[in-house]
Amino acid sequence: MKCLTNNQIQQLLDGETPSVLSEKYHQHMNACPQCLERYHQQKELAQSIKELIISSARSPERIPEFRIPKTIIHPTRKFRQIPGWIKVAALLIPVFFVWKMSFKPGEDFKPSEENIRMYEMGNSIDANTAFQENMITTKVINKDGKVIKCETN
């Protein structure tokens, strides 16, 4: 096995090495005095720096009572600050559109007799009638768009 890297030693020190690897590393260190020396040096370094940084920390004199600063506006308070007419308008506008789209008073469908006759006539016309009755008109148009020849069968 190769000598341990600083990274591997650090993991070992912090108990972050998987148990299988940890065993291997310890076995290696027992056989390699250099790695064992580095392990102890790094342990001292990590521990000392950790303690030095801890010693630089300050503790609070006391735990103050929690108060929400007045400058921070709570979301519900923000809603309360919106003028009433905007809230009413925001509610009424969509309601109006929904009502307008779904309900149309006074537009009952009452077709006249003529409408019914036209409808029935329209339905009775077959699209092939023109062919069946040989009512095909042929027009010949020149370059200027004038009709030169017009024939009806």
Next chain:
Amino acid sequence: MEQFNELYKQHFTTIYRMVSKFSVNRHEAEDIVQEVFVKLYLHYESGGEVQYPKTWLYKVASNICINTVGRRKQTLQIEAVNESEVGVSERFDIKIEEIEHRKIIMKALSTLKAHEKLMVILYSEGLSYKEIADISGVRFSSVSKSLSRALEKLKPLLKNQYYEMLNQ
């Protein structure tokens, strides 16, 4: 809000201590901790949930600290204020030795890159690599590498303090 009150009492000191490890003075530390808990309060108020409150608090606190310290550095460069004033407590009853000691550590930490500094501080808090990775945004596999590198960088800067500590 019972849950919030409990978290506030439980974590206030921890977060305060962590924040004070960044080069911030007492007032700034108090403001930052207050801001962190206001964020947590609003998060709960809006119906949000926090799976790991400790990690959440650390993450928010560290982001605010990095922003505060970064912003102040820029201001200091513009105004050319004496560097020795940074992070020194205004209280007169603290021993000068302690102030000096703290100043040296803060100066050494300020030489590290932002993410390295954060990692070292979180490491000193006794957090696991997974928590450090979650909070700092560094990949889990890179934590030990960055950490050992940062500790090596700090070694010459904190040489005197380091040997003093070893001799004690």
